[in-house]
Amino acid sequence: MRSRFGFLAALLLTAVPAAAQQCGGDFEAWKQGVAAEARAAGVGAAGLDALENATLDEKALARDRAQGVFTQTFIEFSNRMISSHRLKQGAANLQKYAEIFARADREFGVQAPVIAAFWALETDFGAVQGDFHTLNALVSLSHDCRRPQLFRPQIVPLLMLIDRGVVPADVTGAWAGEIGQTQMLPSDYLGHGVDGDGNGLVDLRGSAPDVIMSTASKIQSRGWKRDQPWIEEVRVPDDLPWEQTGRTNKLPLTQWTQWGVTRPDGTPLLDNGLKAGLALPMGRKGPAFLTYDNFDVYLEWNQSFTYALTAANLAARLGGAPRFDPRNPEPGLNGDQMKALQTKLEAKGYDVGTVDGILGTNTREAIRKEQMRLGLPVDGWPTLELLARL
Known part of the structure; x- marks a missing residue:
């Protein structure tokens, strides 16, 4: 009803x-x-x-x-939010309310782990x-x-x-x-x-059944595509054409395969006929994820890229995926350095929103454009080298 x-x-x-x-x-x-x-x-x-x-x-x-939580890096934030308690409780609730989750999937086309991940992150399942x-x-x-x-x-x-x-x-x-x-x-x-x-x-x-069904309805209303994936962890080569990366630049998986992108274990990507962008939340040396159209719905829920990618990863974990590989990202900038970078970007005419030390969507895009202009790898990650070059 x-x-x-x-x-x-x-x-x-x-x-x-x-x-x-x-x-x-x-x-x-x-x-x-x-x-x-x-x-x-x-x-x-x-x-x-x-x-x-x-x-x-x-x-x-x-x-x-004072939303200081979003000054954390993706690895810091996700390690804190994807806790063993949430994974354990999530698995228990997926089993306890299996019939309700199945009904939500039939009616709204939203997979159970996706609903459960938001339930976990928002209130620890109502607690x-x-x-x-x-x-x-x-x-x-x-x-x-x-x-x-x-x-x-x-x-x-x-x-x-x-x-x-x-x-x-x-x-x-x-x-x-x-x-x-x-x-x-x-x-x-x-x-x-x-x-x-x-x-x-x-x-x-x-009411847990009301929560599950209503959450599925909301997710569907934001454009969720039935039975389609949202993210997929990948391994990237050292010589990728970095200017082609980014969540919104969606390309066929065959193209990513041609450029050397593989599954985390090094085996070839399985072509599902869909297009995906390549998200690098902490630059080309950090974790890497293919992001499908359904990932955009996470950003409709919360505009913070760090939160959205964390929620998507928690859903993947609840669906059986292993913990992502953090790899070895380059050191980023602290809060004051980020503000200095944003100030420099503003002076060059970029709209970074507020100079707040937070690596938001506008700041990432401005960084990518400056990296391209300076001949640096275009991965949207702020580094001391970029700050010095500016």
């Missing part, structure tokens, strides 16, 4: 008054604009009362400005769902003018969930407004919530 709220969620896309999208200013007056928006979308007294009682949460604002007051966090992040476009669209869906008794007014979750065991945003709760246990409710905080 799919969510009864999907149609209402679709209506929200056209029910937002433009004047109500402003951030900042007097908080109470700003809330009145949100209330008008919610009322127009059909939110009733319970939801509007919850909004009236909402207050600013300085802790949520502080967390939005740590977050203690931030969700509505207070969302109104705070929306009233704040740093990134309101990310959070404002989630307020009315949350008020609808509250108004219909799906979640309580004081529901808690992650600092950015996510709710439940796989940390779904209110709009996804409305649009992709599925009653997996057949009790007439969609409970993403307490």
